[in-house]
Amino acid sequence: MMDGAVAPLLAGVTVVEISRGVAAAYAGRLLSTLGAETVLLEPPDGNPLRREPPFLPPAREASALFAFLAAGKKSVTCDFESPAGRAGLSTLLAAADVFIHDLRADECARLEVDERTVRARYPKLIDVSVLPFGAVGPKAGWQAEEINLIHASGEGFLLPNGLAAELFPDRPPLKVYGHFAEYQGGVVAALGALSALIGRQQGDAESVDVSVQDAALAVGAFALQRFGDGSLEHRRTRSFKYGGVLQCADGYVELLTLEERQWQGLIELMGRPGWMLDPVLADSLERSRRGAEINRAIRAWALEQQTADVVARAQALGVPMAKYASPAEVLSDAHERARELFQPVEIPGGGSLPLLSAPFHVDGAALRLKAGPPRLGEHQHLLTASRTRNQPLVAAEAS
Template sequence: MLKQSNQQPLAGVRVVECSHGVAAAYCGRLLSVMGAEVILLEPQSGHRLRREPPFLAEAPDTSALFSYLAAGKQSVICDLAEDMGRAELDALLADADILIDDTPIAERRSRGLDPDDLSRRFPKLIPVSVLPFGAHGPKAGWRAEEINAIHATGEGFLLPNGLSVELFPDRPPLKIYGHFTAMQGGVAAALAALSALWAEQGQSADISVQDAGLAVACFAVQRLGDGSLEHRVERSFKYGGVLECRDGFVEVLTLEERQWTAMVELMGHPAWATDKALDDALERSRRGAEINRYIRAWARDHDVVELVGRAQRLGVPMARYNAPADILCDPHEQARGLFQPVEIPGVGTRSMLVAPFHFGGSPLRLASGPPALGEHRLAAPAIRARKVVGAAE
């Protein structure tokens, strides 16, 4: 039952997470920070992501990725290859509202995770399947890591672009650092789970990480449908974009006439920018490379903070590129309460991003840091009762 509040809109919701990869784990993380009780099932050897880099410098065996994705969750050791493990799973699902599962299709029946069987035995449960290419269709059984997923969306083909491809034209197509596409899949899975929960009719959700990534690359797909194939060499704004300053980088984008006018004022009305021909937006696009040479030369003579401050006062869409340490101490992020100190076993207290959203203007809170392996093994009375009955029989 939902007990909604701004701080915990999913209070009273129980989620069982049977994840192996980032997408399903991020779905659980998002539901957890909204107040759901998320029980993470782990094998005796621990979740696969516990061994996934990058690792924390203070504890080389502690995965920074897992620490972030598992924060606020409970850890229960549950071996679904064994009868006892499947009995533990049933006991948890009997009281659960949502199941997040990224187990490969071919392994689900043997592990007690067959969707049709679960729907029959637990009619109120919402099974959320999170797979690279979804649970239905010719690619349902395919596996993928992040590099496969981002290229399957078409986005990988378009990277690097803009200033990066100008500076490093010989670089091959790359992927964005980290798990960008998988996290898009996690967002889609969380939204699907919330929609099904809202409907209150025992629904299910089938998430394709590729589809979620395609939503990000939708413009490139749309242009392909129109007969235009984008390439990373051409995929950039005609002028503006990433600019190198004296002490860092900024990004500027002037799509509207008033923004261009403000940009000219910001630069001090240089003679080249007051050319009457540049009053025409199409002419500016045609002369984008020329404009960029002027803008980049001008930006190198300015400091980031000074330049961004003046730009924003004039209405020029410009922002700095921050290093992680800059973000942690930025007054804006601090005012929004986006980071929270959490305890990481074997490491100590560290700042961690809570969530990329607010409810009612108030920051959400993490219930805890990442759990130790099996820390909540005895947390569910139903599991203990099932074990006692099994032993008596």
């Protein structure tokens, strides 16, 4: 453990995970990084995320997505279609604190892990379901991919916007790169599990039902509020009155000036040009009305700036500005190094590579990954160990 790291918050907590999608897998990853022992139950041919691109060199057999989502977890293979596999699942659940999964209702019933059965058989087990549209309701049986979810949450309708919409006005609605909505679902599922763990101290466990659509809807809360007022945002009008994404001489930055002091800092940053000192612009409402005019001047100025220099000067003046960095720049940046956000781990088929541990600190210190992603079935012994550990409990109940 590196200096400044904290003891695992969830030490002693066991999580069993069955995941096919990113949301459930990310929930398990977050709990694992917080210190829980997360056991990933995989079918004999492996979790489908193992086969998701992009793949890592040199062999291009290891999925980068799976490597990130499975880091620190343990792998046990289980054929749920066989009696032995279902018995193995039952054995692991009897020894677990949290069960995270993205099984459909019919699958839960077949495996006897539906809410009613879980509450009866495992009264201390927290059951967390993470599905595209939740486990209950008219859309509970619907399947969806990321592109469906980002648009079902309303966010896709508003993309691209700002500078991107101006540069490419004919582009259709797009999705955020990667798995934006599913990661939101994973965060909500992890928070639900943590809340239920706290609540369990006062009584029995709870079942948590997470809809990825609902989780992603929360990201667009402001757009929803405006819709309630009768205003429908559109990607071509959704932007800051001025600022936002700016093109510089060697890249892009993002600028926000939401407060008066930030506007005053921007005046200093731009060298106090005469047009910014116009008394009329002292009124924030007037600045909003003249947003397009102001932005034209800011963008013309930005084209002559170097990103590293202008960001450093902006931050010194209290102006919220940051550079759009490449992946290589993120890994080498002093900020990320100081916060110890990345940690080298061994990835089967990929070698030792830096991996994001967690995008947050706990008590001011970085979290540490226990290991890289597991090999398929690497921890099969846990199934035998769980059976042995549970035998006295079964005997005691029988007596």
